[in-house]
Amino acid sequence: MNVRRCQNRDSRMTNARWMQRGFTPLKRYLPRAVWQSVRALATGIVTPLRFSLATGHFRSSLSMVAKASNGSPLPWYTYPAIDFLAARNFDGKTILEFGGGQSTLWWSAHAKSVLTIEQDAEWTALLKDKIGSNVTLHHVPIDKKNLSFEGVRALIPAHQKFDVIVVDGHLRREATALAFNHLADDGAIIHDNSEGYEFFEETQNRECKRIDFFGFCPGVSTRSCTSLVYRDDCFLLKPDIPIPVIR
Template identity: 35%
Template sequence: MVKFLKKQGWGILNSVGFGGAVQLYLKSALKEYGWFRSFHSKQSVDAAGNPLPWYTYSFIFFLEPRIKPNFEVFEYGSGNSTRWYGARVKHIAAVEHDAQWIEIIKPKLPANSIVYSRPQGPSYVEAVKNEGKKYNIIVVDGRNRVKCTAFAAEYLTEDGVLILDNSERDWYQPAKDLMTNKGYKSIDFRGMLPIVGHESCSTVFYRDGNCLGI
């Protein structure tokens, strides 16, 4: 009887086009990833509520096991990704143009993290030089991404990699071309990401002997 009712129920859901949506919510990779939690909370988090970078899931799964505790990281843009890196690396610095957002995110950051407040413009683009060091990973996920890519590439360590998020956008093509012309190879990670339902792309640029072992 229970099996019959279950079959009838799924039949009704499928007939009105809701069967797939219900199945995804009850048991699916998206549920395991925490996508539904991120959608409802409007925060980039996993199923347990832990912070995640707002990258494609495919790239998060690729990147996480390759992160090492001695890495130095710089981000254009800050948020849950800053928290995520901070829990895994030696030091992370970020630059953010939105002062109000800094006040929200700053109390949540671990002690090895710092966010620089800079208005949009040259001081934002050049913030990567603030600490006088080079970085294993530089993430371009904020404002002026083409200019930031061009400037930041000079602050990568010999084994450093650069991550360009939302790289499917046509207006970021010059940034991709620039890295290619500098001799970097690239891998695109397409797919869904937390919070939203559309597809995006996260691209990692690397050279031989890079810190991620690609």
């Protein structure tokens, strides 16, 4: 781990020195005000390009599917939330998803098992051909008129607990209320697009804590928020988890 950190640190320093060397001739032959303006303009242009390429945002935009720069699936959460989760170990962990998609594929690759409940029939059919053997996928039409969640409740054993519960489908307030009944003591609920869907109204009077991750999502041009909700303890926030390397 220490060797890897040193290698990544050296790589970042090399990149920084390369960029600095690129401006050395400008510093020699141009007035300070001029080369600083050129550097500021270059930074303003290069930075979003580097972000788009390094995160897979550009690739996600073209394909209209959330992907990393190498083409692997990403959850459609904000990038700060993705970075936070990517640094955690989900070996042996169980996941419940209200609403499936690219996140289902991502969780399948990282966790022990995934139970996904999806409302959209076409989306469910697409997922069936891609999911791994550790994913259980159910298509459950939601009665949005009567706000009925009974079909979903019937699929989850009454006493089953999950380490992570993702709320990213229809009837999100109702899904959040159900999630608290099935959340492990040190587990977490992930709210996608938590700036809406009455997430706050459902959680504000509960004994829980919240961390908000604001930022852009893969292939999306507007900012959003992905929130982490937990009780007193959460396995995702242990102090012995290494700080992720910045690439």
